[in-house]
Amino acid sequence: MKQxxxxxxxxxxxxxxxxFQHAFxxxxxxxxPTRKEFAGTFTFVTFPLTKALGKGPEQIGQAxxxxxxxxxxxxxxxxxxxxxxxxxxxxxVWLQLFSEQVNSFGADFGKTGQKQxxxxxxxxxxxxxxxxxxxxxxNFLGYSVSEILKAAGNEVVxxxxxxxxxxxxxxSMIAYEKFGNGETPxxxxxxGDHLVGKYYVEFDKAYKQEIEELVxxxxxxxxxxxxxxxxxxxxxxxxxxxxxxxxxxxxxxKMNGWVYDGFHATYKNIGVDFDxxxxxxxxxxxxxxxxxxxxxxGVFFKKADGxxxxxxxxxxxxxxxxxxxxxxxxxxxxxxxxxxxKYEDFQYDQSVYVVADEQNYHFQVLKAVLxxxxxxxxxxxFHLSYxxxxxxxxxxxxxxxxxxxxxxxxxxMIDTARQKTDELGKIDGFSSEEAQQLYHTLAMGALKYFLLxxxxxxxxxxxxxxxxxxxxxxxxxxxxxxxxxxxxQRKAADMGVASDSTDFTEVETLHETEREALILLNxxxxxxxxxxxxxxxxxxxxxxxxxxxTYNRFYTEVPIFQEPNAQVxxxxxxxxxxxxxxxxxxxxxxxxxxxxxx
RNA sequence: GGUCUCGUAGCUCAGCUGGAUAGAGCAACUGCCUUCUAAGCAGUAGGUCUUUGGUUCGAAUCCAAACGGGAUCACCA
Numbered sequence: 001m002k003q004x005x006x007x008x009x010x011x012x013x014x015x016x017x018x019x020f021q022h023a024f025x026x027x028x029x030x031x032x033p034t035r036k037e038f039a040g041t042f043t044f045v046t047f048p049l050t051k052a053l054g055k056g057p058e059q060i061g062q063a064x065x066x067x068x069x070x071x072x073x074x075x076x077x078x079x080x081x082x083x084x085x086x087x088x089x090x091x092x093v094w095l096q097l098f099s100e101q102v103n104s105f106g107a108d109f110g111k112t113g114q115k116q117x118x119x120x121x122x123x124x125x126x127x128x129x130x131x132x133x134x135x136x137x138x139n140f141l142g143y144s145v146s147e148i149l150k151a152a153g154n155e156v157v158x159x160x161x162x163x164x165x166x167x168x169x170x171x172s173m174i175a176y177e178k179f180g181n182g183e184t185p186x187x188x189x190x191x192g193d194h195l196v197g198k199y200y201v202e203f204d205k206a207y208k209q210e211i212e213e214l215v216x217x218x219x220x221x222x223x224x225x226x227x228x229x230x231x232x233x234x235x236x237x238x239x240x241x242x243x244x245x246x247x248x249x250x251x252x253x254k255m256n257g258w259v260y261d262g263f264h265a266t267y268k269n270i271g272v273d274f275d276x277x278x279x280x281x282x283x284x285x286x287x288x289x290x291x292x293x294x295x296x297x298g299v300f301f302k303k304a305d306g307x308x309x310x311x312x313x314x315x316x317x318x319x320x321x322x323x324x325x326x327x328x329x330x331x332x333x334x335x336x337x338x339x340x341x342k343y344e345d346f347q348y349d350q351s352v353y354v355v356a357d358e359q360n361y362h363f364q365v366l367k368a369v370l371x372x373x374x375x376x377x378x379x380x381x382f383h384l385s386y387x388x389x390x391x392x393x394x395x396x397x398x399x400x401x402x403x404x405x406x407x408x409x410x411x412x413m414i415d416t417a418r419q420k421t422d423e424l425g426k427i428d429g430f431s432s433e434e435a436q437q438l439y440h441t442l443a444m445g446a447l448k449y450f451l452l453x454x455x456x457x458x459x460x461x462x463x464x465x466x467x468x469x470x471x472x473x474x475x476x477x478x479x480x481x482x483x484x485x486x487x488x489q490r491k492a493a494d495m496g497v498a499s500d501s502t503d504f505t506e507v508e509t510l511h512e513t514e515r516e517a518l519i520l521l522n523x524x525x526x527x528x529x530x531x532x533x534x535x536x537x538x539x540x541x542x543x544x545x546x547x548x549x550t551y552n553r554f555y556t557e558v559p560i561f562q563e564p565n566a567q568v569x570x571x572x573x574x575x576x577x578x579x580x581x582x583x584x585x586x587x588x589x590x591x592x593x594x595x596x597x598x
Numbered sequence: 599g600g601u602c603u604c605g606u607a608g609c610u611c612a613g614c615u616g617g618a619u620a621g622a623g624c625a626a627c628u629g630c631c632u633u634c635u636a637a638g639c640a641g642u643a644g645g646u647c648u649u650u651g652g653u654u655c656g657a658a659u660c661c662a663a664a665c666g667g668g669a670u671c672a673c674c675a
Contacts, residue, residue, distance in 0.1 A: 030615085032617080035619095037618090043617090047655060047656070048655085083656090084617080126675080166674085166675065167674080307673070316601080325673075330672090330673065330675090334675090356669095357602095357603080358669055358670070360602070360603085361601085364602095387603095387604090387668095388668090388669085423637095424635090424636090426637090454610085454611065454612095455611090458611090459668070460610085460611085463610090466609095469610095471623085471637060471638090472623040473612095473622065474623080477637065477638085479637085480637050483635070484638085486635095488635095490634095491634060534614095538612085545622085552638060553639070555635095555639085556630090556638070556639045559633080559634075560634060561633080562634095598635085598637075
């Protein structure tokens, strides 16, 4: 498509030279897609030329259109509406491009990309509570962006930095010690991450009660928060953990083990994976070396109490603490360490962090500090900042229990998929395993598409009262289109329709919907490039939807198998197959699989 | 208060570096299943693109201000 566009731009440039003796380099010619209500594929806007040429916009359009028809072999015709020159392309050009694409699907995706080494960090959960809907958006985004970057020609490492230490873990541990009675995931028949999450909530409940009691005794609220016995115990436990106390470490390992089992089950179920796991318990001390380095280089400074700071006022930020007076790390300290570690491990060109937009400031600081340290890899750091998922009641908050649990949501989606499938009764021949598989495919398709079709940067709303749709602009709609085409292919195979020929010279005219499909198919590689450039799976989702919609129109308007001409028939089969393949590929970039039947 | 972000149909969202009468889906209403899967297709209705200025041939898009959401500005992570 890029090529054809460039050719037309070149022809226009030539036409401007020939008819108006006006020099206008082809690279500066901007073509836009023609609106649906007019004939044509590309539109050239002539308004900007009126001054330079001293002619009216329509006059210019007419002259250029005439010249194109004479001189550009790809151009079938043109029409001018006000200052818009709509250029129509010959059908055999589309057919030619189609033949080429059938023969080399995907070969050109990475060509324009820079083949970079990219680390994509995503998921990065805390080990004190199970995953919720917000984490799902993160996981799906991270996975999809990784796949898109790969498709665009980059080498990608998917990394997960597990936040497995800190005061929040100790809270769960304290509550478990006090109220757990030796409960295990097996004994309670609860997934490990949910069991630990239960105690995190228990802690918070008991802690709040302690605060209330203290306040009732006349203690200031802020003071009460610090004085509450449970909080003191949690602090103590964190100290013990840092000192390597055996009993504490043993409990920590046991409970984290439960959580990991739970997470891995969820990851497997939702179809995301990682090439590399980092654990904060291993990396949280690394940042101190960077702090030393900064002090040595004189870009950090020490305050009287011994705490270490960096001054980022020149960068438009504030002063930022990097190390506490007692020498312990803060959040940013760890990230300085892991950034360096990642670079040592992979020598990346780009390091992408898939983290919610509430941490925008943090990543500005991180990048600025690494630059101050003179780290060349700082330039490659990119915060893929995505908007939070809101509920109708507002923001989700773990501690207040206003979260949509990931595992529960997935189960509900599977249930919905089962119901809808049963209502339609189209899968009679399925074994129960096949049926289960299909429910899962559809459920994940609906859920992932729902979360990925929205621009990552934007906040989005999820209403738990309304189940996610299976109609319209949804994953299942696109999956359905694929299943329909699969049925076409089966029938074509039964009938023995020739399927590997790419000679379509006998196809004289294209149905409008065929032409639209061919045009869309030509955009595949630029869609991949665009999505990679913008880290935006939503671009892929939108395209997949458009393609499916266009195909469905073709499907209802053109009775494929009633075509008497064998070559035309095999063209329609080939077109169908190419659409199916493209849908499968695009959905794959979103982490969504497509069924053969549904 | 400083900084950053968002505001498009009843609802959820598209609208690329400015271009034609602002588009989809859901919900509502009307049609279309005796041949390829109706989880589909066609159509009707629904808009002061928050407001006001500015830039220009031309603004949902760029700039400024106002109003209204949200995030952040922790020795939390």
